[in-house]
Amino acid sequence: xxxxxxxxxxxxxxxxxxxxxxxxxxxxxxxxxxxxxxxxxxxxxxxxxxxxxxxxxxxxxxxxxxxxxxxxxxxxxxxxxxxxxxxxxxxxxxxxxxxxxxxxxxxxxxxxxxxxxxxxxxxxxxxxxxxxxxxxxxxxxxxxxxxxxxxxxxxxxxxxxxxxxxxxxxxxxxxxxxxxxxxxxxxxxxxxxxxxxxxxxxxxxxxxxxxxxxxxxxxxxxxxxxxxxxxxxxxxxxxxxxxxxxxxxxxxxxxxxxxxxxxxxxxxxxxxxxxxxxxxxxxxxxxxx
Amino acid sequence: xxxxxxxxxxxxxxxxxxxxxxxxxxxxxxxxxxxxxxxxxxxxxxxxxxxxxxxxxxxxxxxxxxxxxxxxxxxxxxxxxxxxxxxxxxxxxxxxxxxxxxxxxxx
Numbered sequence: 001x002x003x004x005x006x007x008x009x010x011x012x013x014x015x016x017x018x019x020x021x022x023x024x025x026x027x028x029x030x031x032x033x034x035x036x037x038x039x040x041x042x043x044x045x046x047x048x049x050x051x052x053x054x055x056x057x058x059x060x061x062x063x064x065x066x067x068x069x070x071x072x073x074x075x076x077x078x079x080x081x082x083x084x085x086x087x088x089x090x091x092x093x094x095x096x097x098x099x100x101x102x103x104x105x106x107x108x109x110x111x112x113x114x115x116x117x118x119x120x121x122x123x124x125x126x127x128x129x130x131x132x133x134x135x136x137x138x139x140x141x142x143x144x145x146x147x148x149x150x151x152x153x154x155x156x157x158x159x160x161x162x163x164x165x166x167x168x169x170x171x172x173x174x175x176x177x178x179x180x181x182x183x184x185x186x187x188x189x190x191x192x193x194x195x196x197x198x199x200x201x202x203x204x205x206x207x208x209x210x211x212x213x214x215x216x217x218x219x220x221x222x223x224x225x226x227x228x229x230x231x232x233x234x235x236x237x238x239x240x241x242x243x244x245x246x247x248x249x250x251x252x253x254x255x256x257x258x259x260x261x262x263x264x265x266x267x268x269x270x271x272x273x274x275x276x277x278x279x280x281x282x283x284x285x286x287x288x289x
Numbered sequence: 290x291x292x293x294x295x296x297x298x299x300x301x302x303x304x305x306x307x308x309x310x311x312x313x314x315x316x317x318x319x320x321x322x323x324x325x326x327x328x329x330x331x332x333x334x335x336x337x338x339x340x341x342x343x344x345x346x347x348x349x350x351x352x353x354x355x356x357x358x359x360x361x362x363x364x365x366x367x368x369x370x371x372x373x374x375x376x377x378x379x380x381x382x383x384x385x386x387x388x389x390x391x392x393x394x395x396x
Contacts, residue, residue: 003294007301014305021312028319035326042333049340056347063354070361121345122352135353142349150342157334162327279334 031162034176038281045278110209117213120270121149127213131206141210144197148190152225155186157279166231168258172247175235176280180226182254187225191218221272228254234282237262246284248273 096103105113115126123145128138163179165172194214198207218225233249239262249260250272266285267274277284292300 003292003297006294006298010298010301011305014302014309017309018305018312021309021316025312025316025319028316028323032319032323032326035323035330039326039330039333042330042337046333046337046340049337049344053340053344053347056344056351060347060351060354063351063358067354067358067361070358074361122349135357139349139353143346146342146345146349150338153338154335157331157338278337281330281333 038176041281041283042278045281107205107209111212115213117210117217118145121146127210131202131210133202133206137201140201141198144194144201147197148194149222152183152187152190152222153279155183156180156226159183163231165233165235166249166251166258168251169233169235169247169249169260172233172235172237172249175233175247176282177231177233177235178280179253180230180232182229183226184228187227191225221270223250223272228252232276232280233260234277234280234284246277246282248277248284 110130113130115130116124117127118124122142123133123138133141160178160180163177165174165177195207195211198210202210223230230253231251233247233251235247235249236244237247238244246263247260248263249258251258263273263284266287267277269287274284274286276282277286
């Protein structure tokens with residue numbers, strides 16, 4: 001009997017270690033299965049992008065041919081009579097002159113003009129027209145924005161780490177959550193560089209109007225360029241009718257405020273939820289272009 | 290034959306060590322797979338990010354070209370389709386800082 005006591009102690013301890021390891025193994029395997037699924041979705045996305053790139057290159061080649069033909073045709077064709085454009089009358093500033101194609105709008109009033117600045121990470125026609133950009137200026141601004149966007153996303157990818165779902169979200173299953181630390185300094189540097197590109201391209205005045213609109217866009221679409229640390233989650237939520245839908249939630253760790261919503265309709269392509277779903281490798285409905 | 294307490298403990302330890310060691314090894318392998326997948330995910334994300342950047346640039350080029358072609362078809366004698374020629378002086382004035390309002394001044 002006295003010999004059995006230490007033997008039992010050894011066996012109980014070993015069993016406890018074994019069970020503990022078993023639980024950890026189950027967790028690791030479950031996380032690994034989830035990662036494998038995310039990787040599968042991302043590989044599929046990479047394949048789609050490759051296909052889309054090939055399509056675009058083909059379309060570009062076709063448009064190149066069309067352009068060449070058009071230019072050749074025009075070299076021989078006589079120039080048609082075009083209606084002369086009458087410049088606006090400066091004495092009617094702010095008015096609505098009859099029979100004129102243009103009217104004046106004081107620059108100071110531009111702040112109250114409602115227009116969409118960017119769409120799918122590109123300047124809209126409205127913004128380009130309103131700020132009187134040439135094609136070259138528009139391209140330069142689009143490129144500067146795209147550079148900034150890509151660098152910001154690159155930083156997010158480098159710093160993000162998988163975490164447990166925040167306790168704040170009491171509903172929904174475990175799902176996928178990532179913590180993205182504050183990128184305040186990096187975001188500021190990116191913004192400064194973007195502003196500098198704008199000034200180089202557009203001079204002094206126009207970037208002031210542009211930046212005002214861009215600030216609002218950054219806040220809505222890019223979480224103020226990652227100013228605060230965040231936890232972004234996608235969790236399946238079982239609905240009363242038995243269906244399961246995905247919940248998108250973002251928690252601002254600095255302020256403690258959060259926002260969560262169930263994805264019931266396909267997401268807009270350039271919405272933050274669609275971006276993070278693609279980044280995390282979460283399968284959610286996204287509108288086609 | 291009876292075993293001493295030390296012998297019993299040793300036998301017990303040996304018997305318990307095998308499954309624990311096996312489990313340990315399996316866990317280490319699973320963690321290594323997880324790490325590898327995490328690294329692969331980061332690479333995939335960076336790759337997708339870079340692909341999206343290229344795609345954006347291609348889409349922009351295509352859009353500009355389509356606009357250029359459309360402009361060429363509607364107004365063949367023009368080369369700049371953003372700003373009408375007659376408004377160029379006003380555009381130049383636009384690029385300068387706003388002057389104080391003194392009535393309808395020409396740019």
